[in-house]
Amino acid sequence: MSVSDPRTSDRPVLPALPPHGQLRRLALTGTAGTVGRCRDHTRQALHDWGWLPTADPRQRERADDVLLIVSELVTNACRHAGGPDQLVLHARGSVLRIEVLDPLPTALQPRLPHRPGQPGGHGLHMVALLASRWGHTLLTEPPGKSVWAEIDLPDGLDVSDPPDA
Known part of the structure; x- marks a missing residue:
């Protein structure tokens, strides 16, 4: 199996994921530098799964959405739960599931009504719009x-499909 250079090709690095997909976990402690580490971990997974780099603007937008959702979910865990315990990414078929696990066993309380002109309270609203x-x-x-979010890939892109020959 030859692997193309991900910096110069839009072809997936992984020619096909197994039917159950692929799972990536990042164990976390504390809050210092956590958001950046989670973004880096996610960006590397997107490269490995062939989402990045890409010339397809729809695919690039979805990758940017994934990174923003990771940032928001991890930031919320840092601010409201003492920091996340784990980031889990699960790619399968045409869906990417992002999970941030934290030690606070309380339900989410999105700030309602959402007030766009007020500071704070926008993270979960953005996640709802992007996911x-x-x-x-x-x-x-x-x-x-x-706390989880699922992202559908743009139509016609499936991470389990082998690249065109």
Whole structure:
């Protein structure tokens, strides 16, 4: 199997993901530098999965959306839950699921009504606008929650499809 240079090709680095997709986990502690580390980890996964680099503007926009969603979810965990425990990325078919796990076992409380002209309270609103689906799941062992968002790939792009010959 030859792997093309990701800096010069729009072809996926991984010719095909397994049917169950691929999972990437990043264990985290504290809050200092956490958002940047999560963005770097996500950017590397997007390169490995063939989302980046790309000349396709739709694909580039979705990759930018993914990075912004990661930043917002991790920032919320840093501000409101003492920092995230883990970032989980799961690519399968035409969907990328982003999960940020934190130790605070309380439901999300988006600021409503959303007030665009006021400072603060915009993170979850942006996630709702950018993600195809999003939500949270309360966890019991260990206690905490998973805040997740799913991104659909642009039509015609499937990370499990092999590249054209």
